[in-house]
Amino acid sequence: MLYLLFAPLADDLQLANLFRYITFRTGGALMTAMLIAFVFGKPMIGWLRRKQGKGQPIRAEGIERHVVEKAGTPTMGGFLILLGVMVGTLLWADLSNSYVWIVIFVTAGFGLIGFVDDYLKVTKQTTAGFGGKFKLVGEFAIALVAVVWATHTARSLGVEPGIETSIAFPFFKDLMLNIGPLFFVFGCIVIVGSGNAVNMTDGLDGLAIVPVMIAAATFGVIAYVVGRVDFAEYLQVHYTAGAGEILIFCGALIGAGIGFLWWNAPPAMVFMGDTGSLSLGGALGTIAVAIKHELVLAIVGGLFVLELVSVMVQVASFKLFGKRVFRMAPIHHHFEKKGWAEPTIVIRFWIIAVILALIGLATLKLR
Numbered sequence: 001m002l003y004l005l006f007a008p009l010a011d012d013l014q015l016a017n018l019f020r021y022i023t024f025r026t027g028g029a030l031m032t033a034m035l036i037a038f039v040f041g042k043p044m045i046g047w048l049r050r051k052q053g054k055g056q057p058i059r060a061e062g063i064e065r066h067v068v069e070k071a072g073t074p075t076m077g078g079f080l081i082l083l084g085v086m087v088g089t090l091l092w093a094d095l096s097n098s099y100v101w102i103v104i105f106v107t108a109g110f111g112l113i114g115f116v117d118d119y120l121k122v123t124k125q126t127t128a129g130f131g132g133k134f135k136l137v138g139e140f141a142i143a144l145v146a147v148v149w150a151t152h153t154a155r156s157l158g159v160e161p162g163i164e165t166s167i168a169f170p171f172f173k174d175l176m177l178n179i180g181p182l183f184f185v186f187g188c189i190v191i192v193g194s195g196n197a198v199n200m201t202d203g204l205d206g207l208a209i210v211p212v213m214i215a216a217a218t219f220g221v222i223a224y225v226v227g228r229v230d231f232a233e234y235l236q237v238h239y240t241a242g243a244g245e246i247l248i249f250c251g252a253l254i255g256a257g258i259g260f261l262w263w264n265a266p267p268a269m270v271f272m273g274d275t276g277s278l279s280l281g282g283a284l285g286t287i288a289v290a291i292k293h294e295l296v297l298a299i300v301g302g303l304f305v306l307e308l309v310s311v312m313v314q315v316a317s318f319k320l321f322g323k324r325v326f327r328m329a330p331i332h333h334h335f336e337k338k339g340w341a342e343p344t345i346v347i348r349f350w351i352i353a354v355i356l357a358l359i360g361l362a363t364l365k366l367r
Contacts, residue, residue, distance in 0.1 A: 002028075003094045022224065022244050026251035029092040033084030033252040037259020041080055045263060045270045048074035052122045073268055076118045077260060078276020081209075082111050084256030085283075089249045097245040098153040102146050103286050104249070109142035110195050110282035114274030139192045139282070147187035150290050157241040168292045170299065170363035173236040190294045191285035197304035198281030200311055200330045205268040206261060207332060207346045211303050211353035212280045213257040218300045218357040219287045220250030225364060226291050235364050243291045253283065266343060300360035303353050307331055 002019055009016040018024045052074045085107065093100045113135060154164035165183035166176040179186060202208035225231045227244025260276075263269045272280075281304065288297035298305055307330040314329035327337035335345050 001091055001095060003092065004096065007094075022247055025092040026220070026248050029088035029248045029252040030255035032091055033088035033255030034259045035255075036084040036087055037080050037256050038262060040083065041259060041263045041270075044080055045074060045077070048076055048079075048270065052076075070268070073271055075122065075271040075273035076115065076275045077264065077270035078111060078114060078118075078272040078274070078279060080263070080270070081253075081256045081260050081272060081276050082107065082279060084259060085249070085252045088252030088255060092252070093248040094245050097242050098149070098156075099242055099290050100245050100249060102149050102153070102290060103246060103283055105149075106142055106146045106191060106286040107279045107283040110139065111275055111279035113138050113142075114199075114276065114278035117278075118273040118275050136192065139195060139278075140188050143188040143191035143282070143285075144184060146191060146286050147184050147289060150187070150286075151183070153242070153290075154240070159240070163238060163292070166292070167294060168238060170293075170296050171366055173367040176238070186294070187289045190289055190297065191282055193308065194285030194288070194297065194301065194304065195278045195281035197301065197308040198284070199274060199277040200307040201304050201332070202272060202277040203330060203332055204336075204342050204346050205266040206264055207349060208277055208280075209257050209261050209264060209272065210346075210350050211301075212284070213254045214350075214353045214357045215284055215297075215300050215304075216250040216253040216257070218360050219284065219291070219293070219297075220247040220254075221361065222293055222296070222364065223247050223250065223287065223291050226293075236367055237364060238292055240291055246287055246290065249283070250287070253280070266346075296360050296363055299363070300357050302356040303349055310334070 003025060006013075006016040006019040010020050011017075086104070089100065089104060095101075117135065151164040162178045163176065165180055166178040167183070167186065169175040169177070198208055198212060201211065223246035224244045225235060226237055226240045227242060227246070229239050232239040260272065264272065284297065284301060288294045310326060310331035311329045313325050317323055317325045326334040328334055332345050332349065336342065
């Protein structure tokens, strides 16, 4: 909003010229979102605690100490993140940019599905929540709209024909595979898979939000690079007109994440719930699709992939052979069962997330 107000005045007002710079507006979005999370965190947590009573239900068959230590903690703290992200983005981004609205659309849509899931869990005091099939149908419907919207946006901005439905391969400067209509299926899988992978990761205090911020920072940098002709040509990556504006959304996400972590740090005063984890994961998947770095998401978000795959392997092994591969899935609970302290697991997973992010950034140059 501020961009549309001040950018036209840049030639006459020196201060207004700052709003032409994406980096300046990204800093503004980050600070705005962070302050919102700091200021509204405590009253929102108090309100959630009063409304939810017993808080998020804890799996009785899960980690024994969780039943004692985490019982009564309110959930739906994702509202705090979404509030910061939305206000920060809407205030500082160029609202004429379609990519901004596509990411906002998926974030809000997945957040709504997550809210329904959290609401059912809290009101019924069950860990079941929203039916899995209905949940996936809703997610795929939102994702399909986003993928179609993103490909249409790319065409309208004049990308080379076929690029909008192609998959770019990291570490190869010219290797792109045009899969045609199958790209819509592929894009939906990326977005829905990302949303649920982050959701699986959200099981310990601070475990999900920091890797999400790390991934957001990484994809913010990539979006900025592919959104500039000069950087894209120098690094030999495809140019995506308008994609640089996504950096502002990523900045707002980082700021909101920092503010949320203040309240989510061990011992957590609030959980983000599906309201936060689904929406943040969906946002990362949408950004990856928009900037044509879907496969890089598997690297940068490798921690989320590991969590999701551990659940799939556990379920498949038990159904096929009646045996469990892990002591408990997702895999962070496996390490808890082995006796690792919660802070040890969380910090080591953060380290892994940083390493994977650096590898993801390296794909820009190693071609």
